[in-house]
Structures are given as structure tokens and as C-alpha cells.
Amino acid sequence: MPTGSQIRCLHQRDGFHCRFCGLPVIRAEIRKKVVALYPDAVSWGRTNASQHAGFQALWAQYDHVVPHSAGGTNELDNLVVTCAACNFGKMSYRLEEIGLLDPREFPIVVSHWDGLERL
Numbered sequence: 001m002p003t004g005s006q007i008r009c010l011h012q013r014d015g016f017h018c019r020f021c022g023l024p025v026i027r028a029e030i031r032k033k034v035v036a037l038y039p040d041a042v043s044w045g046r047t048n049a050s051q052h053a054g055f056q057a058l059w060a061q062y063d064h065v066v067p068h069s070a071g072g073t074n075e076l077d078n079l080v081v082t083c084a085a086c087n088f089g090k091m092s093y094r095l096e097e098i099g100l101l102d103p104r105e106f107p108i109v110v111s112h113w114d115g116l117e118r119l
């Protein structure tokens with residue numbers, strides 16, 4: 001897992017969009033605030049079925065483009081912001097193993113989406 005400092009740097013660089021697919025994302029810390037503010041509307045349990053589907057889909061995660069198992073490092077140039085689906089889909093595969101292009105070569109999505117950080 002990247003450190004808190006690295007996560008801040010990753011979002012400053014990548015914004016709040018998945019580098020693979022461009023989906024907007026929300027950090028887990030922000031989701032926890034929303035759950036605390038609106039417990040009747042946003043559930044977050046231990047199972048997929050008990051987690052709010054929207055927040056689950058928009059869950060900001062962080063991928064090692066070159067996995068640790070293939071010699072990838074924890075340096076920022078090997079990390080990207082991802083959505084949950086892309087991160088779980090890629091798992092620890094190398095890009096060429098599953099036919100993905102390198103997300104670091106995609107343009108960063110520029111938008112007004114701030115990942116609900118204003119909360």
C-alpha cells in the first residue's frame with residue numbers, strides 16, 4: 001500500500017479518476033465520512049452485498065503498474081490511481097499478460113470532479 005504522503009501525491013498527479021478507465025473515484029477516508037454523516041443512506045459492511053454499490057464502484061485504489069512479483073517498486077512512477085473494478089481485474093498481472101496498455105501513457109482526465117474531498 002502507498003503511504004498517506006504518496007496517496008496525496010498520486011491524487012495531485014492523477015486527480016480523482018481511474019488511470020485505466022477514467023471513472024471518477026472517492027478515497028476510502030471520504031467514504032467513511034459520508035457513511036458517518038448519512039448512515040441510513042450509505043451502508044458499508046464487510047461483504048459486497050452490504051456495501052453501497054455506488055461507493056463501492058467509485059472506491060479509489062492504487063495499482064502497482066509493474067507488480068511487486070515482477071520487480072515493481074513502491075515509487076510513484078510505478079503507482080496509479082484506479083477504480084476498484086480495474087484494480088481487482090488487473091490483480092497482480094503484468095500489463096502484457098492481460099493485454100492492457102500502460103495507463104501511465106493515457107492522458108490524465110481533467111475535470112471538476114474532486115472526489116468529494118470538500119467534505
Ligand SMILES: [Zn+2]
Pocket residue numbers: 018019020021022023082083084085086087
Ligand atoms: Zn477503472
